[in-house]
Amino acid sequence: MRLQYLQSAAKWIWSIEGSSLLQVHVDKSMLRNEALALIPQPRSVRRIPGFLELPELSAHGPSSLLRVLDEFLAPMMGTSVQEREADTALLSLHLTAGDASEESYLLNVTGQGVRLEAATEHGLFNAVMTLRQMLKKGKRGWMLPLAEIEDAPALKWRGLMLDVSRHFFEPSEVKHLLRTMALFKLNHFHWHLTDDQGWRFPVHKFPQLIRLGAYRRATQKGHEAKQLDEVPYNHSYTVEEIEDILSLAESLHIEVMPEFDLPGHSQAAIASYPELGNADISEDWHPEVATSFGALQYTLSPSEVSVNFTKDVLSEMAQLFAKSPYIHIGGDEVPTEQWSKSRRALAAAQESHVSVKKLEGLMLEKAAKHLQGLRRTAVVWDDALSGGRQLPKETVVMIWRSWEGLATVGNKAAAQGHPVVLAPQAYTYLDQWQDLGHSQFDAIGGYLPLSKVYESPTSAGEAEVLGIQGQLWSEYIREGGRNLDFMAWPRGAALAEVAWAAAARPGFADFERRLRQRREDFKLFQVNLGEI
Template structure:
């Protein structure tokens, strides 16, 4: 029987849309962070059942498959195991290409989900791991539950081709300012690996604690790993008192280090250790005072007391000598011992040697340093750091390692094969790249996740503010720079004000969700509004997983300025489709208060501005309260 014309016409139109790829299903929202290179969805979903098989075709895929099985078992209460064999119906399978696919590189993957199951293919195991992470993000939110949940476990029909924009996608974690246990470090690595980060920069030594066992130099952990206990704001705490016991701290044994390295490797994460020299070495000097110019036997590991005066523009004076002596051959013998043991532990090619914020005042006053400058025909004391770093690079080369340092290593002459981390903005990275050095872009205005996330009245105050959208807008390749020298980038988490893992997570997420798209996703695929939708889904997932995070992105931004002698305030919401309500009449803003539309002129007098953001008539941000006096201060 012939179909009515209208039905036939509608059916033909649908087929035409399908054939042309125009069906909106291809634009169906998904929650994969970071955004994949190519993703298309179609109608339908694969049901994961207790009978579903997890398959591997090569033994190398087993670790990833077992990680998936463990996550599924916890959330479903079922008992998945991993088997070896070709893909079959009702299976989730992992396989490596016999002939590598150039497009995928080392870390890319293909994921295809249809009625027969889910199939992940890749050139190397890193790609399989990332394909597995995308499967987890496509599963219902309850996959993050730590107890069994009864529900339909579905994965939408999808095709994904995905690979990273940058090879270096990292997070730096400072364990010197506050010590974090081995298990806390492993958890931090596990959570970052979900976002396809592949580099964990482990800041192991600084003025406030030496955290890695060096067997040939036992005092580094016997003395250098411990400081007197203090609670409160760093740089404002009391200095150690004579006879006071140093009981706060800890360190990682070499067996701990090996365990963490293996844990990270299973999650495609490389660990880059940092031994910060020649400055930031007070913990080492407390253990071995003869390493400094001052040779002060009373040097203590700093507990967060003030030991420097900062003058702005990077200028400062150290009140206590925390710098290794570049003119003393015993310093290089010490470093040779340290790097021998560090190099033997860490399989990656890099060792980070710091090089930042090195005060040279004690060098200027030291006769041996001055004699070395004269011998080497140095005109400026900064050249001593260049000399020191070149000596360190030679030591590292004998261990088969490459030198990596903060951008201060450009001063006084950079070591010939050094890789530079550009942290004081992007300028150091530009200079290094133009000199032909590889660069990791990590500029503080965009990626220092120890900075405040919202208004300073709502967050514990620290040096600066870094909002979520500014992270998302970061572009690692500066204009006019050859991208081949930019390895990638990373976020840096300094822990002066971060004493617990929960707070470390609060400072890291969602800013590192945003940065994961900066480092992984194609530049043209980034979309702020789409990211926000995914982020809100990940809030729910993090709640179930017990991962802490900040909701500071919902808070309004307040920008006061003076115009024609009048105080004016602009308000801004970085999350789309929020309404900003405010008051200047000493009432608490509600949905009945004025809605911000245009800049507000603040009258003279004892005025207080109160601001909050709303969605659908309900408050979603935190109320910000600022006096007129404070607004005037901020306008300058």
């Protein structure tokens, strides 16, 4: 069936196409040029008065995209996708030849139906996510406002980071986060899998990492390191669970970047294999999986044993995350106290003609070059820029220390030939308070309201900026998926618009107006916003 759009003062117009009697609803409210409440705001929107009624969800296009329609549109409409030929489907999805960017798309809703065009399936996926937000429930059923949209993102890296070391999130909770990210076209998931407080993924060559490193005897309770809950904590992912999450992410066009944090934040690894640490610093050296939070002292030894361990872990990580072009190797908050007392570390520094403080750079350089041999690109936190070694130029630097100045750090990265991803603590650390005084969940401290996230910068001096991401450090996100939802959203939606529109974002007041109309999306997908 084809619908003819007829603009008229009449309330109902009947038209015949072939042998079908067609009905189009037109009234004064439909003729208004109403703004569309889309997040992120598209690059170009031309609103045409009127609506297209959808008596069914019939579609033609790539089977993978029809499945996306079935998952994201059909449940809203209380129907299922009917696959049709192109000339009889209401929704027509087309892969087109051309030099359009990977994620750009065209969306055209007319009185005859809906046409989505893109050069890639990722672009069509973005178009479907926009179309989902355009759906409106009318008196007689579902409708789409007539419009022409041309769209493409400003930044190619738009993401969230989830820490599962401090507090673990079940596979179902990770998948829930991924699906919510997809609603707003976020396309990078940074998975922080190792830290002092727990090792969360299996490494075949080092089984103790899961047997011992995933277990801690208690967890800090509240904000005092000496207050422990005395409850054993033991969680990790299986290979099958990771593969399942990766499969979902791929279907949502979300790239997953795993992180193996080194050479600091390694207490769980050292508790599993003590020979990896600086055991020669004193007689009183008894590493255990950390029960408290903060930047702790246990650091991988700069020995051949530790370097080989690092390479073996990265090799298995590259094999498990086979489609992930980036692997994060940490490099943040690396203490040197143990190295300065270790005969083995001092000897390594002397042999390599570097200071103790530069041992970090030496270890990161070896890890990054090993990844280069595996055809992977290393990512580091910006602390690594001070390591005194030459990382491969393609190494990506994540700028998190906003107090250093984004331009200052960006210029330092640019001088060494590195592109950057923005992750500034002052704007993107979503573990901070967002609703001072009445939150239903705890936070690490600080205050990061929605309005400040929306003002996130998208430049860093002379550096090439790949994108921006939000950080969900989980010291105080300890109450599972609802707690995670509450911290991630709607701030994650603001960050999505920052990354998509960059300098062209229309302003917080306009975003807030559109967000009010999008709140039903969160309810539909069972995302907990609390009272925010």
